Amino acid sequence: MIxxxxxxxxxxxxxxxxxxxxxxxxxxxxxxxxxxxxxxxxGVHNSNHLHTPPQDESNLPQRWKTLAxxxxxxxxxxxxxxxxxxxxxxxxxxxxxxxNHNCEAPFNxxxxxxxxxxxxxxxxxxxxx
Amino acid sequence: xKKILFVNRQAPxxxxxxxxxxxxxxxxxxxxxxxxxxxxxxxxxxxxxxxxAKSIGxxxxxxxxxxxxxxxxxxxxxxxxALNTRGLTAEQLAIDVKLLTDTEIAxxxxxxxxxxxx
Numbered sequence: 001m002i003x004x005x006x007x008x009x010x011x012x013x014x015x016x017x018x019x020x021x022x023x024x025x026x027x028x029x030x031x032x033x034x035x036x037x038x039x040x041x042x043g044v045h046n047s048n049h050l051h052t053p054p055q056d057e058s059n060l061p062q063r064w065k066t067l068a069x070x071x072x073x074x075x076x077x078x079x080x081x082x083x084x085x086x087x088x089x090x091x092x093x094x095x096x097x098x099x100n101h102n103c104e105a106p107f108n109x110x111x112x113x114x115x116x117x118x119x120x121x122x123x124x125x126x127x128x129x
Numbered sequence: 130x131k132k133i134l135f136v137n138r139q140a141p142x143x144x145x146x147x148x149x150x151x152x153x154x155x156x157x158x159x160x161x162x163x164x165x166x167x168x169x170x171x172x173x174x175x176x177x178x179x180x181x182a183k184s185i186g187x188x189x190x191x192x193x194x195x196x197x198x199x200x201x202x203x204x205x206x207x208x209x210x211a212l213n214t215r216g217l218t219a220e221q222l223a224i225d226v227k228l229l230t231d232t233e234i235a236x237x238x239x240x241x242x243x244x245x246x247x
Contacts, residue, residue: 006245008146041149080152112156119133119243120162127246129146 002033004118007043008129011060012053017046020128021063028071036074036118037064039107043128044082047075047107068106075107076114131242132163137172139247141190142182147175150247151193158200165204166197167237168226172247173211178223191223208234 005024009016024034039046051061068075077087082103083096089109093101103109119125135154139146157164168176175190182189197205209228212218219228229237238244 008247040153041145081149112153113160115153115245116133116157116160116162119245120131120160122243125243125245127244129246 001123002035002121003027004034004036004038004122004125006115006118006125006127007037007039007046008041008127010042010045011051013042014129016128017043017060018058020126021060021067023126023128024067024073028067028073034071034073035122036076036114038115038118039075039077040081040112040115041129042085044077044085044087047077047082047103047109048087049104050102065106073106077103077107077109078115079109079111082109130161130163132165132240133157133243133245134238134241135164135166136238136244136246137166137168137175138170140171140174141180142185142187146247147172147190148188150245151190153245153247154197154202155193155200158202164202165206165237165241166202167206167208167229167234168211169208169234170211171215173207173215173217176207176222176224176226177217178221180223194224197224206234206237 005020007020011017046061053059067073087103088101089103090101137150141147178191180189180191205226206229207226210231
């Protein structure tokens with residue numbers, strides 16, 4: 001089955017973020033396909049590579065990165081939701097004249113159309129709020 | 130073409146779900162899919178026409194609702210039991226919606242290809 005995930009939960013604040021990640025890892029392990037993970041609302045914080053959790057806690061952004069690099073999962077962060085929450089890649093930081101950025105590959109910043117596209121191209125879209 | 134249902138379950142201003150659901154809905158209308166919207170639970174509060182969001186520095190969500198028709202979003206549903214339990218009537222809503230029983234909502238959701246829940 002082809003899954004996509006919509007993640008609205010911020011890491012370390014809501015369980016939904018870690019649950020989405022474990023669902024993704026399990027689905028791939030069972031041979032399913034993951035078409036896209038779309039981060040929306042507070043979920044965009046999952047793409048912040050400056051997260052520095054204590055060593056005995058799971059590094060969720062790093063695990064998403066590993067998942068994408070191992071399985072080629074498309075990680076898309078909503079541009080409208082991310083800009084207003086201060087999540088910027090180098091391109092957006094330059095565009096808005098900010099001195100820093102905190103989001104980089106394999107997370108791609110793109111538009112809401114990618115969420116609809118995920119609906120069109122997946123058998124199931126699961127929301128993690 | 131896929132059948133996509135947006136489900137709104139949260140009151141309008143306490144969290145960003147209502148606004149971001151509406152943004153996603155309007156974006157989705159451009160993709161030529163069969164889109165429906167359901168307001169259930171506390172989500173029915175999003176439909177109330179007398180919203181004074183300005184006083185808390187927010188945009189009035191209900192003000193955008195009449196524009197949905199222009200975006201060809203005409204399948205707009207609300208959970209009748211949610212309105213009843215919250216003391217709301219159809220006259221208090223900003224737009225015309227089709228009220229559904231809980232059984233009808235079960236049928237509606239069963240008939241979708243994809244559900245985006247907010």
